[in-house]
Amino acid sequence: MADILRLRAGLFCVFPYLDVRSLLRAAEVCSDWLFVARHPAVWTHLRLENARVSAEFLTTLSQWCTQTQSVVLHNLKPRSRRADETREDYHKNTRGVVEPGVEVLLRSAGGSLLHLSVAQCPHILTDRTLWLASCYSRNLNTLTYRSSSDPLGHEVLWALGAGCRNISSLQQQPTRFGNRCLQTIGRCWPRLQSLSVGGAGCGTQGLVALVRSCAQLQVLELERVSDLGLQAATALCEAGLKSVHTLILTHTPVSGQALLHFHSVCENIRSMGVEVSVSDYFEEPDSQEAQHLFWEILNTLKVLQKRPGLCDVL
Incomplete structure (x- = not known):
């Protein structure tokens, strides 16, 4: 009996690390393996x-x-x-x-x-x-x-x-979200620490209401938000973002001035990630003018990356 208990104790140390397929196969080996x-x-x-x-x-x-x-x-x-x-x-x-x-x-x-x-x-x-x-x-x-x-x-x-x-961490694919959804999130989960939201319907008003309600936010990802310029960044920082240390902007057209404002006002910011494409900024991304203007935007972002204080953040 003692040997069986020792065997099972050893299996209990190993089996939690097996994937589902391996666990199902292990159950076919013998009665002790089946039990565990x-x-x-x-x-x-x-x-x-x-x-x-x-x-x-x-x-x-x-x-x-x-x-x-x-x-x-x-x-x-x-x-x-x-x-x-x-x-x-x-x-x-x-x-x-x-x-x-x-x-x-x-x-x-x-x-x-x-x-x-x-x-x-x-x-x-x-x-x-x-x-x-x-x-x-x-x-x-x-x-x-x-x-x-x-x-x-x-x-x-x-x-x-x-x-x-x-719920303290909510990550969802932003497709149908709008200001109403953002306000609901703020009312339901004021203690959120990590959040990924977005969508073309998410405006500054909804985002401001959200960050004002969720004062403990530490990680914020905005995906496919229609525009994030200096005015929107200023409004968001005035409403909250005091605890945010990571800001991720995915396919969200952001200006260099907005990034500078986030960095200067958000005292705890340690990381800002930006992933954009030309179609995020322009309705006709294949046009020569759009390509030229997007090249200028990228150059601005690259200059910010080399700026003292920002090089380790952006």
Whole structure:
């Protein structure tokens, strides 16, 4: 008996580091390996990536996920498309097909789940997944949701705010967001520390309301915000950003003056990342004038990179 306990204790030290496929195979070795491989303490972190999954498969996993703290679902795919099935019918028939399994999984994890990340699972996982999280994952701390087919909307955002009050990190793909969504985020999660938002509908007014409400923000990413000039930067700094140490601007047309203002006013800023393309600034990016003006913008940013005090930040 002592030897069995020592063996199981050793397996408990190793099995939590195995991926799902390896754990399922380990359960087939012998009864002791089966006992450990199916123990909820081994399934505290569930990561499924680049795989075809079904609702039935997730339902099977859920019986061992009563202590799961982290769930990562990235680039999952449904069944293959049948020969007599059009692409449109395929997307229609597989839409949300995995969500019944996700619901059982989230219900099983319950209050243990602290981290949920769903990215690039188009059609098979919709924003209903987040509505399910608002029902079962009341202690959720970090949430990432990126979907090209079903972006997060205001209704689901409101449900999340009502059900998951402890979220401190929210990352989502900015497509349908506007000022109304930004105001909802500020009201629901005033203790946010990390946030990624954006979209053409996000204006200065909504961003100002957001940073005023979320005074503890440390990491802020603005993606595809229509314009971020000196006036907008000044308004944001007056409203908040006192605790921000990392500012990431992704495909957001920003001016050199705005970057200088952020750097001079935000005392805790340690890193500013800028990723832009010519299409972010101009409606006709292929025109000669647009190319010339964008070249000047890039030169300005490169000059700022070499500026004393900014070279280690930008």
